[in-house]
């Protein structure tokens with residue numbers, strides 16, 4: 484990455500780990516065989532996928548046969564929710580703060596969307612009220628991508644097993660990988676979605692874990708790869724790099740949580756000094772890597788523009804594919820006023836973030852808000 488750039492947008496995507504890049508390179512050159520073939524060259528590629536699957540299974544604490552490689556986190560969520568509804572019928576349920584990869588599937592299926600509390604965590608009473616024998620799919624994210632709130636999946640799982648015993652419980656764990664040991668989450672759910680580019684792997688590789696014995700209607704039909712659960716020629720290099728990134732993320736997690744916690748404390752102290760800065764959720768309920776503020780009287784769009792000029796990459800966490808700002812459905816569901824959400828700022832850290840990044844970001848954000856306010860003051864004279 485350019486030395487000048489302060490990259491605080493790890494929740495959007497992470498830089499690839501150099502070891503993952505190295506692991507991927509041979510598959511872009513000499514090891515190019517299609518792993519579905521029958522010759523020795525194909526078998527070699529197939530073996531690389533099998534080894535990658537074993538690594539993933541080890542990090543999740545699941546069986547290798549429960550690991551399905553997909554094209555992205557969105558596809559993993561779609562397969563888990565739409566695939567279950569198409570196979571079993573019934574009603575889909577999710578929280579109002581889910582990523583659109585989940586929310587759109589549940590809404591498309593005419594499902595039930597459950598309110599969240601002021602931290603953006605699913606409201607357990609509201610969940611209880613919508614669970615019944617009709618419900619066949621429940622999706623609750625492990626960590627929210629905008630504000631970093633961690634879900635109490637133990638409580639969710641207990642409720643779902645008791646009140647909707649035929650439901651498949653899915654968790655979108657895309658934002659959890661860097662911060663939470665996935666072995667603690669997997670026993671609580673039936674399916675889990677991951678995305679490689681959120682933990683130092685390449686873009687275009689997702690993982691869906693499906694508990695043995697659970698079947699779903701595949702969303703991508705064709706050659707029958709991944710034991711008929713996800714067709715399409717494997718992205719061999721991408722899968723190998725993903726496994727390496729996941730292995731390293733798992734190994735480093737404990738130390739990284741501590742290291743990033745220290746940076747988070749410094750970041751929060753610095754931003755809190757800015758007039759009108761309000762922390763959206765506390766450190767007690769959120770992962771260390773995602774820090775979210777609402778800056779009263781500041782437009783996110785103007786702030787991000789000035790930060791971009793200062794070589795600081797940050798986010799309002801609510802941009803759509805076109806890059807245009809959309810109001811955040813997460814902040815709205817938490818009951819935050821539109822006046823405050825207009826000044827949303829997400830700063831997300833990860834494996835490349837340093838103390839100097841944090842110091843430079845604080846100074847750039849302070850300068851930018853000062854500039855915006857001085858223009859506002861001049862206009863109001």
Ligand code: PLP
Nearest residue numbers: 555556557582584628655657678
């Ligand atoms: N779920 C969550 C919580 C995410 O943050 C994202 C990406 O922003 C996705 C799903 C989608 O993942 P992908 O970009 O791999 O499609």
